[in-house]
């Protein structure tokens with residue numbers, strides 16, 4: 001019998017996550033084990049929308065997701081579950097078994113995914129381009145915060161405007177030289 005990967009000794013009970021979407025639920029922690037075949041079958045009746053990151057973020061703050069940091073094991077095949085970040089702004093992860101492709105959803109994670117319309121395309125999250133995109137965005141926002149702290153809001157705003165103006169300017173190199181020169185009016 002499949003047991004909860006978080007609570008360890010609690011047996012998962014068959015339940016429904018949505019109409020025609022069977023799931024194994026842990027009555028103790030409120031988590032769900034979603035089997036790949038069940039999800040794939042249900043997906044056929046769905047029309048995927050486009051992911052609205054802010055809505056998922058907002059929902060996961062309103063109904064906090066209880067995530068455990070422990071290493072968890074697949075209830076079906078015993079392989080380790082791997083953690084996948086959902087997006088740069090959303091804090092929680094999905095746990096997935098890369099052997100049988102089952103997904104563990106902690107309490108409120110499905111609801112948060114649904115709020116942002118990502119529940120009907122969660123397989124995207126486990127792809128390399130999706131994960132790479134999150135990494136890039138995370139780096140960008142870290143640098144953005146660093147510049148903001150160093151320059152202050154109004155100087156940072158101004159330098160970004162100047163930068164944008166320089167970049168599209170055919171005289172860019174001369175303008176840069178003018179800026180860098182200690183005294184561009186002496187010959």
Ligand SMILES: [Zn+2]
Nearest residue numbers: 004007026029
């Ligand atoms: Zn549990």
Ligand SMILES: [Zn+2]
Nearest residue numbers: 074077097100
């Ligand atoms: Zn598995």
